[in-house]
Amino acid sequence: MTDNxxxxxxxxxxxxxxxxxxxxxxxxxxxxxxxxxxxxxxxLADDEALEGIDEALRSEIRQIGYALKRIDNGTYGTCAKCGKDIGAQRLKARPIASRCINCAS
Structure with missing residues (x-):
């Protein structure tokens, strides 16, 4: 198991x-x-903009939660689509990544 x-x-x-x-x-x-x-x-215009920002924050919060669960269950760093390793550089750049660069594109 990799130390994450x-x-x-x-x-x-x-x-x-x-x-x-x-x-x-x-x-x-x-x-x-x-x-x-x-x-x-x-x-109201300001609130609409804030709601959009809040939605984006909530989405990232969910993605971080999923990444932390993958760390806990030992699947972090493994592509959810093809099962290959997600490169360390990709994880450093995007720690919430659940797919390797090939499957993400």
């Missing part, structure tokens, strides 16, 4: 950062709308 503790530590650190950022965004999205109609329009 360095990858796990990086993934957990990134996960914590994303969770904190998502919490800030969610807090901002919960604010009540301003009484002024023009301000409401600006707030």
């Amino acid at each position: 503790s360095e990858f796990a530590a990086k993934l957990k650190s990134r996960l914590q950062d994303l969770l904190e950022r998502a919490e800030v965004i969610e807090d901002d999205l919960r604010h009540p709308l301003d009484a002024d109609w023009s301000e409401q329009a600006v707030d």
Whole structure:
């Protein structure tokens, strides 16, 4: 079994950062709308952009969770499609990768 503790530590650190950022965004999205109609329009446009960012953060959070599960069950670094090893350089560049470069393209 390969020691993936360095990858796990990086993934957990990134996960914590994303969770904190998502919490800030969610807090901002919960604010009540301003009484002024023009301000409401600006707030709604801002909220739409924040929702898109939050969705992207949540997607990465899920992917990190999957990567940590693969580390726990010993399948991290193995392509989910072809079963071959995912290159170390690819994992360093994209630690959440579940497919080798050939299967990902």
